[in-house]
Amino acid sequence: QIRAASTPLSHPPFSSGWSPTCWPSTVVLKRSGFHKSVTRAVADETSKDSLGKRPAEATLSQLGLNDQSVSEFVSECDSISRLTSILITIPGDIAGEFSDTIIAEGAVSCSVEDANVGTDDEQEMFHAGSLAGERAFVYRDPVEDEWLSSRGMWDQSRLIALFPQDVDIAEVVATASRILGIETPKYEMKGVVDEDWVQKVKDAFIAVEVAKGVWVVPTWLEPVDPAAINILLEPGLAFGTGEHPTTRLCMQWMRSNIKAGETVMDYGTGSGILAIGALKLGAKSADGTDIDALAVESSMTNASLNGVADKFFCSECDKDGGIENEKVGLRMDNAYYDVMIANILLPPLLALEERLALAVRPNGKICLSGVLNEQAPRVVEVYKKHFDDLSVDSDNEGMWACIHGTRRS
Numbered sequence: 004q005i006r007a008a009s010t011p012l013s014h015p016p017f018s019s020g021w022s023p024t025c026w027p028s029t030v031v032l033k034r035s036g037f038h039k040s041v042t043r044a045v046a047d048e049t050s051k052d053s054l055g056k057r058p059a060e061a062t063l064s065q066l067g068l069n070d071q072s073v074s075e076f077v078s079e080c081d082s083i084s085r086l087t088s089i090l091i092t093i094p095g096d097i098a099g100e101f102s103d104t105i106i107a108e109g110a111v112s113c114s115v116e117d118a119n120v121g122t123d124d125e126q127e128m129f130h131a132g133s134l135a136g137e138r139a140f141v142y143r144d145p146v147e148d149e150w151l152s153s154r155g156m157w158d159q160s161r162l163i164a165l166f167p168q169d170v171d172i173a174e175v176v177a178t179a180s181r182i183l184g185i186e187t188p189k190y191e192m193k194g195v196v197d198e199d200w201v202q203k204v205k206d207a208f209i210a211v212e213v214a215k216g217v218w219v220v221p222t223w224l225e226p227v228d229p230a231a232i233n234i235l236l237e238p239g240l241a242f243g244t245g246e247h248p249t250t251r252l253c254m255q256w257m258r259s260n261i262k263a264g265e266t267v268m269d270y271g272t273g274s275g276i277l278a279i280g281a282l283k284l285g286a287k288s289a290d291g292t293d294i295d296a297l298a299v300e301s302s303m304t305n306a307s308l309n310g311v312a313d314k315f316f317c318s319e320c321d322k323d324g325g326i327e328n329e330k331v332g333l334r335m336d337n338a339y340y341d342v343m344i345a346n347i348l349l350p351p352l353l354a355l356e357e358r359l360a361l362a363v364r365p366n367g368k369i370c371l372s373g374v375l376n377e378q379a380p381r382v383v384e385v386y387k388k389h390f391d392d393l394s395v396d397s398d399n400e401g402m403w404a405c406i407h408g409t410r411r412s
């Protein structure tokens with residue numbers, strides 16, 4: 004059995020519409036072909052933040068699924084296209100365990116949301132951060148995390164579980180209740196979900212213009228503007244589909260600042276989107292690094308898809324800046340790069356200040372993101388030791404920031 008965590012889903016196991024404002028819950032996929040994807044999804048556990056109250060829909064990238072893994076899942080689970088959905092309202096302190104147990108007993112997926120969602124009693128649970136620390140996009144205070152983890156789920160949590168047709172749902176719910184020593188809760192049948200999951204997954208991704216004249220195009224779509232710079236991506240394996248404002252902020256900065264023939268380091272490369280973008284914008288070579296082995300793999304795959312594999316090299320790193328590949332490590336040690344891009348979180352940006360700064364040649368450029376607007380001054384404060392002319396760009400909503408400057412000579 005494989006367990007993956009993600010956000011509440013309107014149509015588990017997949018749903019459309021990526022949003023940075025997502026809420027944690029649990030989704031479980033129970034087929035062997037999912038090892039890789041699920042490892043990824045667990046890594047993304049309890050991802051994202053929310054300033055608003057309403058859970059956003061989950062996406063492939065959060066689940067770590069791609070088209071192939073979806074197909075595998077579909078073919079491995081005979082009844083996947085006709086799943087019965089049930090709703091159970093349950094106290095928050097047992098919602099997680101109950102979800103796990105019904106998965107173990109036969110549910111294909113289970114998501115958890117606030118039972119009072121959309122009402123005055125809706126509880127804000129996760130905000131401006133994540134329990135997953137560095138793996139998630141927004142940094143949150145560890146003190147608050149402790150508060151959150153002690154708090155469990157919403158006081159009244161709603162489980163939405165999907166079952167294959169051949170599973171006796173009443174029996175599963177009764178068994179799970181027995182195991183947890185609780186009274187069998189009432190549940191509401193929501194009928195049969197009959198979806199073309201693969202199509203649904205594909206529908207969730209569209210081509211996006213991430214900077215003027217720079218598009219991110221899912222592999223199965225034709226470019227909207229064939230004359231533009233088109234970055235082909237296999238969405239779902241790693242962070243970086245072009246949907247997130249920080250990726251766009253970095254790409255917009257790169258579009259105006261990358262010069263032909265430059266050397267680039269994309270630190271925290273994810274899908275490789277920024278490195279590939281830099282190469283398509285004229286960079287001579289781009290190195291990437293990531294603490295996530297799957298991101299490393301995915302970035303190389305995406306570089307091949309874009310015909311830039313010969314100019315892109317990606318190596319795994321550890322969270323303290325140690326780089327697995329010696330050549331890339333030496334470059335980092337020797338102020339090799341004309342441009343350093345790092346779209347990671349505030350804590351690693353602060354912790355890796357020397358590492359990132361000293362990898363940039365004198366007069367070279369740095370572009371840092373992955374931070375909220377209000378966190379930008381802390382980045383500026385730390386990086387001004389090494390960089391001149393540091394300035395901050397914000398996204399249209401004024402929520403996310405990107406900080407850039409020039410290395411002092």
Ligand SMILES: C[S@@+](CC[C@H](N)C(=O)[O-])C[C@H]1O[C@@H](n2cnc3c(N)ncnc32)[C@H](O)[C@@H]1O
Nearest residue numbers: 242243250271272273293294295298322346351
């Ligand atoms: C927000 S994503 C950015 C992905 C992509 N560069 C983009 O702009 O869309 C951050 C990436 O940084 C990686 N990461 C997080 N902390 C890191 C660290 N300390 N060192 C290297 N990579 C890190 C994550 O695994 C993730 O792939």
